[in-house]
Amino acid sequence: MHESATRLLALYRTMARIRAFENAAEIASQGGVAAWGLSTTTKPALVRGPLHLSTGQEAVAVGVCANLTRDDLLTSTHRGHGHTLAKGANVNRMMAELFGRATGTNKGKGGSMHIADFSVGMLGANGVVAAGMPIAVGAAHALKIRKRPEIVACFFGDGAVNRGPFLEALNWAVVYHLPVLFVCEDNRISATTPTGPMTGGAGASVRADSMGVPGAKVDGNDVEAVDAMAARLIAEVRGGGGPRFLHAVTYRFKGHVSVDPAAYRDQAEVVAALAFDPLLIARGALVRHGVALQAIEAVDHEAKTEIDAAMTQAEAAPWPEPAAAYTDIQNTGAGQWR
Amino acid sequence: MHESATRLLALYRTMARIRAFENAAEIASQGGVAAWGLSTTTKPALVRGPLHLSTGQEAVAVGVCANLTRDDLLTSTHRGHGHTLAKGANVNRMMAELFGRATGTNKGKGGSMHIADFSVGMLGANGVVAAGMPIAVGAAHALKIRKRPEIVACFFGDGAVNRGPFLEALNWAVVYHLPVLFVCEDNRISATTPTGPMTGGAGASVRADSMGVPGAKVDGNDVEAVDAMAARLIAEVRGGGGPRFLHAVTYRFKGHVSVDPAAYRDQAEVVAALAFDPLLIARGALVRHGVALQAIEAVDHEAKTEIDAAMTQAEAAPWPEPAAAYTDIQNTGAGQWR
Amino acid sequence: MALMNYSQAAAAALSEAMTADATVVALGEDLGRGGIFAQYRGLQQQFGADRVIDTPISEATIMGAAVGMALAGLRPVVEMRVVDFALCAMDELVNQAAKNRFMFGGQGRVPLVVRMPIGLWTASAAQHSQSLEAWFAHIPGLVVVAPAAPDDNYGLLASALESGDPVVYMEHKELWGVEGDVVPGSRVALGVARRLRDGGDVTIVTWSKAVPTCVAAATALSTAGIEADVIDLRTLWPWDREMVLASAARTGHLLVVHEAVQVGGFGAEIAAAAAEATGCRIRRLGAPRIPSGYSKPLEDESRVTADAIVGAVTTLLQR
């Protein structure tokens, strides 16, 4: 198979795995906590907590992470499953975390909103919009001070560009000339509110530019485009060029959280968007690259099988002991709880 | 006298009054609190608290406020004497406030860092950098909702452009299309640190532009230039054009606080800057406008006399009663102090 | 009298205030969709987007702008979504809103109601589960309210909107669905506690979601012959010293119960003040000093249970 086809198939495989992961998690969360004006139900769900799905945004996580090494660092948002998986985390431990089990990436202490795998440089999802940005520049600052070759990828949503830390973090990265790639995952909505009318000026990349962070805009549903642009920008960052900004435009297929029907959104808009499903686009490209349909279906099948296994393992996994609630907090003053 | 000369003389008069006020306050503060690595001395000073002088920056406050009505609103910084006086506050009450007397604008409760005169729309100096910006857009938002004709002038320093509220407030003003003029009083230093190296990109006005706030840069030591540019921008704001941004470049003649010798600053730089003293520049222009030197000196003399009187009155003014420490806090739960 | 849930009661109080006073406005994220707990449902349709304002994700400026609005003639209601996000606006609340009136010598006032829901909320983990009422009770210039029932959420929000002082208004995220009767037009005075049960053996002071738990515990204690005087504080600042101290003096034993972390919780203030004033025996029950865990067995460690309350009372009375 041609090299570009091989790479694309690899990108597609990761996207398929994320999609399968999100779909499975979505089902497992039905009956879980509903922040959506519905009162919290008591119907037991396998995944109890708020679940922010990245369904439809897979190409951004995959295209960027394909250009990161395992030792590079990454900060994420509340919508972090895709970033975590694409950075190389183990799906069994990820799913176990969503299920709140002791075998989860975070020992069941964080759940979806705080999913992290430090062993692959994934420094965590975050429950606070834009909060990952200062952490990302700080990590990049440490890498520079320690003269390390790694870089940091900082993911955030379009809604985050209106929070102060966006400005402070970008300015910081420029002032100290840090190795960080800012990735604005622009799905054009913030929870239930379209971001456009809440954002002054010409948007994220223009703001970045005004602070001295050069960058580019890309179709976030075209994994090849994201991959190519990320490759270019990350090369510049690795080359000591300082921070760069990637503005990837995409679409959120699901509600803000898994139990959100997103009734506030025009269904025609959703239907239209589904035509630009990043997996569809990648499949088309694979076919154009001469990859056989069976090969593609085989990938889908493997992904489904892998995630089904993760679900089974997660459901069978042990719960954390209550005593675990008192560990991993602080050494100084530990044990002195009341 | 020609109209433009009359206006310039009026502008000059206010600048002279601010200069006289700052000089008098500076002397009265000697021996007061010293944040400057010097330990706080116990030598009694007439003005005890931290005193941030606007000496050398008079043209910005005066040029902008000359285009405001008494009912327009203004938010200031920690360096707010000039803004307050230019907005029309009574100098006797201002000086009494610095002296901590009951007759002060704030009854002695706020001092220099919180000087305010709501009766002339001056909503207060602020001890927190950039904190006046969200307050300013909120006030403008209220004026718009209440369909009032007034506007808000929001002063802040060059150091404030690196704090989150700068981005949030500008974005807010654009999103709600508010009647506010942002005035960046750029003296190129933040306390002891030059602001340039701490600021990414091409600076304040470029950032404002990227968020959709058009504006202009002006020589902040040339009161006629500030007056003209402020007149244009404020007319646009009053005309319902939405927020505007005025970037005024100036220089801080004194230390960060009155007791700061500013030894960290190259004396040659200071000497060079003194040649561009806004009062000198205005005097030259007055002469070119054919205003007689005696007329100018008369203004200087009046200013000095007015401030001398303010000093005498302030020193003779009564101290607040201890009981006043328990008033003006909250009605609900008032009196229940411990 | 109307049957409403805790969320609807708040919406009703706000709707009536906005009808009565054109200067009352609400601002926050997603209010146009009714707010994430339906506590603003229908209000934007009723009053328009100029008065029920959808904002950018800018907590610092939502709070700061509200201070400016208040100084320029409006009576803003700020929605912070959860208290955890209000941490992005602490300078604006504590340095700007709370101190404005004093700092400027009484030239202005800041009539502002800041809603910041508190508490555990099924598996919402460490950053969406905090109860920080103790922080705000410590800050001069702030009023702190924490209603536990629909009628109180209606009557206290109405009073908060009329108070003219900055009010930190803390609803509980697991109480939205609780139903109860509400008397339209009723008011609950700020600073007045509510006695839920009369008893002479022990005084139990509590607030917010811990209230129903304490009532359940009191019922259990009663079957064991222990009669508890159960007081819902409702307002933490100013708190009802009169009712609490009188009860503590009478029973000689005070237990304070809250969901917040016990260490440095506001229960310490109530307990210490009561012991100082009456010499009564005291005990506190709150969450251990741990972040809230996501998984149920971990999260449950942070929950105050009726059993724990019964246990605490028993120990308290033994001593």
Place this chain on the structure above:
Amino acid sequence: MALMNYSQAAAAALSEAMTADATVVALGEDLGRGGIFAQYRGLQQQFGADRVIDTPISEATIMGAAVGMALAGLRPVVEMRVVDFALCAMDELVNQAAKNRFMFGGQGRVPLVVRMPIGLWTASAAQHSQSLEAWFAHIPGLVVVAPAAPDDNYGLLASALESGDPVVYMEHKELWGVEGDVVPGSRVALGVARRLRDGGDVTIVTWSKAVPTCVAAATALSTAGIEADVIDLRTLWPWDREMVLASAARTGHLLVVHEAVQVGGFGAEIAAAAAEATGCRIRRLGAPRIPSGYSKPLEDESRVTADAIVGAVTTLLQR
């Protein structure tokens, strides 16, 4: 042994830590000029601008970046200038730094020392005078330190730098000039209080600037025949329960004194915990619940005086 003032002692401890461990860095505004209280004097010259970092005025990102630095292998010291400005970084400290280790299941730790000077400081008014130690003692994941003397500032800062947990390190703005002997290389263990005076009649627990005031009051009391056991807590979390409870049990009377606002102050925790554990009589003395005023007569109302302490002890012993 060397004579140093409170500011120099901190600079010495930091300088030695930076010499011993290349991963220790300091960041904040104006550090290159020595910090506004000279507590960083000479350090940038000694270690370079890469390790003693002058920052933009971006408190939220100073704090947040420090969390990222800590996760990526450094041991940052953050300078917030005064606790009042730290309010611009509460999400970063409370939601991010304090909860990181737990939230992520112990995958990482955040070795971070955040210096935020507290207290009244001649006419600095409402926004530069707060003492908010009670806020941080209430937050799981944080250590809270408040040294009162040069040797403690040296030994506690050194220990904080070695602790590996996020430490809120609160120096007092009116103590910088205080001089005392410091033993190079010495350490003061976190969580261990310091007895300044032995007495059997009453226990006085205090910290920070109130320490010298309490010692003065104890001397005055002694001439009146009342012997006070004076304990400087030094670390507020974890606090030295052992020493405090033993003393309170012995004297039967506990007074807690601090400069912070009394309502909701950490004195309430100490007093309540002692009364719960020992049944001792308690009393607290702190500032009234008012913002600090600029003018001296107003500011003085927020100051805790030796006379007030003597008065409080007298009332406490009468009851």
